[in-house]
Amino acid sequence: MADNVDESTQTVEEVRTKLVNGVLLVLAFLMVPTATLSWLRIYTVGFQPIMVLHTVVAAVLCIAAASRHRMSLRTKSWMVLGLFYLLPSPGFSLSAS
Numbered sequence: 001m002a003d004n005v006d007e008s009t010q011t012v013e014e015v016r017t018k019l020v021n022g023v024l025l026v027l028a029f030l031m032v033p034t035a036t037l038s039w040l041r042i043y044t045v046g047f048q049p050i051m052v053l054h055t056v057v058a059a060v061l062c063i064a065a066a067s068r069h070r071m072s073l074r075t076k077s078w079m080v081l082g083l084f085y086l087l088p089s090p091g092f093s094l095s096a097s
Contacts, residue, residue, distance in 0.1 A: 013073070020076045021068050027083060028065035031058040057083065 010018075035058035038051045064071065064079055 016077075017073050020073060020080060023080050024061070024065050024068055024076055027080065028058075028061040031061050034058070057086070 031054075035051075035054040038054040041048075042051070060079075061083070064076065068076060
């Protein structure tokens with residue numbers, strides 16, 4: 001019975017990889033304008049060190065999105081989970097100031 005598996009069915013690993021790749025792309029796409037908006041606030045609130053963190057996170061996400069096919073699923077998953085852990089931290093969101 002297992003020998004008759006349809007070739008169109010995907011393994012769980014493939015589904016997870018596609019899902020994490022999509023999330024990584026969306027996060028990288030959204031983080032670029034977020035980092036830009038963060039730096040535009042410099043005229044109203046002055047320089048804040050969190051602006052550098054926004055830029056670093058955006059750069060890391062863009063690099064990870066560009067090299068997502070060479071990274072392991074575990075590494076990509078930890079990056080996505082780490083960002084979701086970092087988002088609610090004080091000062092990381094744009095509405096913090």
